[in-house]
Amino acid sequence: MQVGAGPVGTTLSTVWGVAASLVLLGAGIWTESAVLTTYATLLLATVVGFVAWLDRRRAFPLLAFVVCFVLFLISRQAINATFGTPPNAGGVLGTDIASEEALVQTNTALFLGLSGLLLGWFVTGAPAPSSTPSDSPTMPAIRKAAAFLFVLTIPLQLYTMWSAARIISSLGFFEGRLTAAAAPGYLRVAEALFHISFFAYLAARPSKRGALVSCGAYVLVGAFSLITLVRSEFILSVGLVTMYLYHRQLTYDERWFTRWRVVGMLALMPFALAVMNAVGSQRGRLTASASGYLAPVLDFLRSQGVSVRVVASGYEYSSVVPEGRWYSFGPMIESAQKAIALATGSQAPRLQGQSAERAIEGHQYAHTISYLIAPYDYVRGVGYGSSYIAELLVDFGAIGIFVGSAVYGILLTRATRTLAGGFLATFATLMLLKGALFVPRGSYVQPLVDPLSIPSLVALPLLAATVYVVRAASPSDRQHLRQTRRRRAAHP
Known part of the structure; x- marks a missing residue:
């Protein structure tokens, strides 16, 4: 496989892998076999992951995305098809899907999504530059300001999680999450500032020691979030930190992932997953069904x-899902409605909490489908989440899944270029990558949800103001600012 010059050529093994997956998919559709279509989808995911691994210098974000795709969308039916379905699991292959035909259709949709990712990787241009970017005069001030805000917001973040855990312990997981979501505004801004300051610190290219300490603190805070019985924050924090450190290994020639470190992490994985399973059992959504290491x-x-x-x-609720809601862009539509209402003084649609009105009149597929599946449970706080595959399917059909996934294939492959760019490019890429990892289980525009939220839009000026104060307090930066003002005065 050619790596490093223009679009990467496919190898014979890749071609055979794609061909074999197509044959399996065709046989599965012809015989209406959920097992065959599951293996076809898993095989294609393996092929996409294989080519991303071989081309990892520019495609490691795509590799991480494929891992999340398999984890959130394929793992259940693949494990049950291979090792057997637990007796307490419902539906075909333990997926809670009533008919085999529906699971065949679903696996076909997932196959289209993976095909689009592969096409997006294939059409992307040259790999990311390998040279280390130069440091700008503003970087030291950004590092100091970001580190200060990061340390300052850690206690507030821990307090928010501890408060949410107490509420959940008192009311139960689902009802407690609804109550905990209505946290005071200053805590929501502090939470956004915690993530934003961390991304800004990493984008300012800290030393190896600084990167190790900050990433370790970020993962530990993510681990602390497990007391709220939510696992996604910890998983995403580990995924993002892993991608960043691997980027540093490629860009700065630092050794983060040696052979023995990787072996050690793999050996510890079953124990870490046992803790995650214990958290899931506390929510009542996980029952042990296997034995052994x-x-x-x-x-x-x-x-x-x-x-x-x-x-x-x-597929199942296609006849009753409201039309024209554009779920793929739902979070952005609702944010725009609120912003327009705020600017014009008009009444914005009241789309909060989990109510029938919120589910039917809103633009977020997670609310709509959760209400249609289990109306009573939904209003109590239960939800099934979303998936970009489902949103594209409802809005644009099969072609939408393929094209929308190809867009992500292109963006994820190009992300290594922007990670190796200047501060703003790296900062924006880190913010978007955190949401991108959750796209298989979230909205199509999930990467934009947190960066464009009101708390984030408040936190960003706070970061900028802190950087300005730090620069003004530094003798070298004060001189640099005076020279900049003189140049601007001389050339208005």
């Missing part, structure tokens, strides 16, 4: 594959 791995993979039902429900 790999039991935590199998149980974890089964518990994470819930989003496949969301995609299948797009």
Whole structure:
């Protein structure tokens, strides 16, 4: 495989892998076999992951995305097809999907999504530059300001999680999450500032020691979030930090992932997953169904594959899902409605909490499909989440899944270029990558949800103001600012 010059050429093994997956998919559709279509989808995911691994210098974000795709959308039916379906699991291959035909259709949709990712990688141009970017005069001030805000917001973030855990312990997971979501505005801004300051610190290219300490603190805070019985924050924090450190290994020639470190992490994985499974059991959504050393791995993979039902429900409830809601862009539509209402003084649609009105009149597929599947549970706070595959399917059909996934294939492959760019490019890429990892289980525009939220839009000026104060307090930066003002005065 050619790596490093223009679009990467496919190898014979890749071609054979794609061909074999197509044959399996065709046989599965012809015989209406959920097992064959599951293996076809898993094989194609392996092919996409394989080419991303071989081309990892520019495609490691795509590799991370494929891992999340398999985890959230394929793992449950693949594990059950291979190791057997637990007796307490419902539906075909334990997916809670009633008919085999529906699971065949769902696997076909997932196959289209993976095909689009592969096409997006294939058409992307040259790899990211390997040279280390130069440091600008503003970087030291950004590092100091970001580190200060990051340390300052850690206690507030921990307090927010602890408060949410107390509420959940008192009211139960689903009702407690609804109550905890209505946190005071200053805590929501502090939470946004915690993430934004961390991304800004990393984008300012800290030393190896600074990167190790900040990334370790970020992952530990993510681990602390497990007391709220939510696992996604910890998983995403580990995924983002792993991608960043691997980027540093490629760009700065630092050794973060040696052979023995990787072996050690893999050996510890079953124990870490056992903790994650314990958190899931506290929510009442996980029952141990396997035994042996790999039991935590199998149980974890089964518990994470819930989003496949969301995609299948797009077929099952196609006749009752409201039309013209444009779920693929739902969070942005609702944010724009609120912003327009605020600017014009008009009445914005009241789309808060989990109510029938919120589910039917809103633009977020996670609310709509959760209400249609289980109306009573939904208003109590239960939800099934979303998936970009399901949203594209409802809005644009099969062609939408393919094209929308190809867009992500292109953007994820190009992300290595912007990670190696200047401060703003790296900062924006880190913010978007955190949301991108959750796209298989979230909205198509998930990467934009947090950066464009009101707390984030408040936190960004706070970061900029802190950087300005730090620069003004530094003798060298004061001189640089005076010279900049003189140049601007001389050339208005």
